[in-house]
Amino acid sequence: MQLPLITGADPARTLDALFVNAPLRNYDERPRANDYTLPVLGMAYIATYAQKVGGFNVGVLDAEAHGLGIAETAKIVNDAQPRWAAMNLLAPTYEMSARIAASLDPAIALMVGGHHAKAMPDRVLADPRMANLQALVLGEGELRVAALLEDHQHRRELPAVLWRDRLLGTRAVGVPVGKPNPQMLGPDINALPYVNRAFLPQDPYQAAPTETDRRLAVSRGIDLLKEAARNGHMEANIVGSRGCPYNCTFCGAAVSANPDLTIRVRDPENIIGELDELHDEYGVTAFRFVDDLFLGASRVIKTQMEAFTQHRIGERYVWDATGRINVLDRLADSEFERLVENGLREVALGIESGSDRILDAMDKRIDAEMTERVARRLVAHGIGVKGYFILGFPGETHDDIEATVRHIRNLWSIADSNPGDVRASVFEFRPYPGTPVWKTLTDAGHDPDRLLAYGDVDLTADGADESMRQRDEFNFSVGIQFGDVPLTTVRSTLATLTREQHERNQTAQGTAA
Template sequence: MNILLVKPYNISDHIQPPLGLGYLATAVRKNHKVQLLDCIKMGIKQGDFTSYLDRDNYDAVGFQCYTYDLPVLKPLLEMCKKRGMLTLVGGPHPSAVPEETMAYFGKDLDYCFQGEAETGLPMLLDSIEWKKESDKRGIPGLVWREKGRVIVNEKDYVDKLDDLGTPAWDLIRPQEYPEAQHGAFFKNFPIAPIVVTRGCPYACTFCAGNLISGRKCRKRSPKAVVEEIKTLYDKYGIREIHVIDDNFTLDKNFAKEVLKLIKESNLEISWAVPNGIRMESLDDELLRLMKQTGLYLVSLGIESGSDRILELMKKKTTTSFIEKTIRRIRSFGIDVAGFFIIGFPGETLSDIEKTIKFSLRLDLIRANYFTYLPFPGTESYESIKREEGLDKVNWDKFLFFGASYSPKGIDATFLRALQKKAFLKFYLRPVIFWRNIIQIKSFRHFKFLCKRFFNWILKK
C-alpha cells in the first residue's frame, strides 16, 4: 500500500521534526510505500492540502492527532474520504478517548490507534492489502468498527526499543527545519530531536504522556543512542541535539553510560533537554558529565510555587527541593528554564501569585507560564468532567496560549491577564532581558521571537 503520514497544520510556533511519524514510517516501509508531510513546517493549510493529496496515488492517509487538532482534522479527513482513501489517526487524543474520537469524526474516519502504533499499523496495512479482515482483533492498539460497534483492542508496548530502529530521517530531513524548534533559543544549528526512553512511572494529574507510552520506563541501548547521534552528525550535518523525552535521567546510571559514550565519540555538539527531566536523579557526577558533553540548558517542570498545588498535582516534590536543585544545576554552569502552570483546578489567586513570585526568585534564564489544559484521559480532566462538567472546556481554543479552562472563582479573561503579567514581569527584568537578547543569532531568529511574543503576550 501507499500511505501518507501527516502532521496537520496549526498555529504553533514549535516547528520540530515529527519523530512519532518518523518511527511509524520506519515500521511501515518494510512492506509498504510511505511519505511524510509536515504541514506546520511547510505552512500547508486546509486550502492547500488537496494539491498534496493529489500528487501521488495514496491508498491511505494517517494523521497525528492532539486534542487541539480536532477541528483542523475534520475537513482533511473528509477530503481523503472523497478520494476513496483509507483514513487513520493516532496520537494523544485517540489514545485518551478512542471511542469519542471515532464518534467525533464519524464516517470520515476508518481506524484510529491508541498507544504506540509501530507494531499495529504495519499489521493493519498488511491485513488490508492481503484481505485478511479477520486479523483485526489481533492488532494491538487498533480502534475499529464492527457492525456499527466501536471495538478497542488492547495496547501493546515494545520492551526492546532498539527493535524499533530509528526514525526515517531521510523522509524527515532534519537539516531543513528552522533554528528555534523547541523553545525560543539554541546554541548551534542544524538541530535534531531524539527520544532515548519511553514511558513514565510518575502520576502527575495533569500529564497525558503515559496514555501513549505507558507507566513503565523503557530504554534504548546507550550504543544505539550514540549511533543515531553520529548518523545525524555525519549524514545530516546536525550540530545540536534535543533530548525530548521526559525521563532521560530517571535511571542515572543509564544516563551516565550514554554520556560517557558521547564523550568518547569526540563529537563537537551541543545539546539540551527542552521537555524537562526529573530533578531527583541529578547528582554531581551526572551533572558534570552533562556539562562536559555539551549540555547548555535543562528545562524543569516546576509547575507551581505553592506546595499545596504541587501536592494536588502529585508532583512528589516541594518548592524547597526545587530551589536547591536549581542552585546545584547552575553551579555547573548549566542554564535552567522553568515550566509553570497557572489556573490548575482548585488553585486560588493566592496560589497563582505564589507561583509568579517563586519563578522570579529562582535562578532561571527563561520561564514559560502555561494556563492549565485539561488533557483528555488525565486524572485532572476526569475530575473536571465529574465535578464541573465539560462545558467549562473551550475545545476550539485548546492551545498553549490562551485559557481554555479556568478554576472556580477565576475568570478566564483575568487568568489570561495573569499569564501575560507573569511573562512581562519575568522577561522585562534588565538582567534576564539582556541575557536573552545576546543569545539572538540572526535577524530570522529575531523575527521568530517577535512572532512568539505576539502569540504569548499580545494575542487575546
C-alpha cells in the same frame, strides 16, 4: 507524480500511506505566526519503520509546519491519492483533523492514532466525520501500522486495533490469533531504525545563537561552543526512551493513563550511533532529548553518562534534555560535573508552580524550595534551565498564582549571579482527556464537550506582541475558570511573565553583541 509539501515519499511510486499532522488552526483564515514548530517524531518513527522495514512508499504532510489550512491540507491528500491517510489525533487539533477527514476522497482509507484516539476511542469512532475510519490504533504503532499497510484485513488479527462496523453500528476489535505478541504493542526500541529525517521538514534545523550558548562559550571555552555563540548550532530532536513512571495529574504521559505502556530506555550505544549519524549526514552538533526519562531516573543518567564519557561526547556535541527535579536533587556534585563534561547545555524542568499546595495537587513530588535548590546547582555548573509553569490550575487561588510569579523571579535572580541561564515558559492550564485531572473534573460535573472546546487565545492586547511570536502553537484555552483566579487575570499574568522573559532575552542578546 508531483507531491507538493509531502516529505520522504518516492513520487515515482504509488503512495501507500500519507501521514498527516493537522494544523493547530485553520490557516486558510489567518497565516501561521511561528517560524518553527516541534517535529512530529512519533509519526516519523512510524513512517520510517513502514518505509525501511515494510518496504512501503510513505510520506508525511506536516500541515502545522507548513502553515496549511483545512481545505489546502485535504486537497493535497486527495491529489496524492494514497491508499491510506493516517492522522495523529491530539485534543487541541482534533477538530482540525476531523474536518480534514470529512473532506477526503472516500477511496482513501483512514487510520488514526495518538493520545486523543487512545483516551476517547468510542467518541472518535462515532464521529460521522470519521466515516471512512478503517483502523484506530491504540498506543505505539510501528508494527501494527506496517501490518495494516500490507493488508487492512490484518486488523482482525492485531491487538488494540479498533474500528466501527458500519452495518451493525457496533465497535469492532482486532482479535490476535493465538498468544498476542507483546512486541506488537511495545516494540524493541533498540531494534527500530533511526528516524529518517527526510520526513521532518524542520528537523534538523539551523538554530540562532542563544544566551545559553554565549554563557557556555565563556565558562567552558571549547571551540565548538565559541563557534556556536557566534553562528548557532545545527540542532536535531531525539528520543532516548518511551514511557514515564510518574503520575502528574495534568499530563497525558501519566503512568495511570498508560497502564499498557512498558517503560523502555534505548541503549547508550544505540543513541550515540544516531548522534553520530546526524552529525555525519547533516552537521548536527546540538541535540534535544524530548522524552521524559533521559534525566528523569538516576540509573538512566549513570548508564548514559558512562557511555558519553567513553565516547567523548562533550568534546563534540552539546545537548539538552528534560529532567525531574526530585531526581536531580539527589545527584552529587560530581555527577553534575560529569553532565557538564559530557556536553549538557540545558535542562527542561516541569516546575509548574511556586505554590507547594498546587504542586501537591499536581502530584509533582517536589516543592518550591527543592526547585530553587536544584536550579541553583544547575546554573552554578553553567547548565541552563528552561522551566515550564502552569497558571489557572483547578483550585488555584490568588495567593498561589502570586507565589508562582515570585518563584519565577527568584529563579531569574539566581541565574543573574551564576554562569547558567534560567528561561521561564508559562502556559494556561488545559485539561486533556485520559489524564487524572480530567477524571477529577468530569467527576465534579464538568461537561466533556466544554472541556474539549479548545480555542486559541490572543494575548497581544496585553502588550506582548513579539514575545508571543514563538508561542503561537501554545496559546490555547477551553475558556473555563477552574480556580479562584479569573481568566483575565491568569492571561494578563501569563503575558506579563512572557514579556519579562522576552525582555531578558533581548537584553542578553544585546550584551552578547
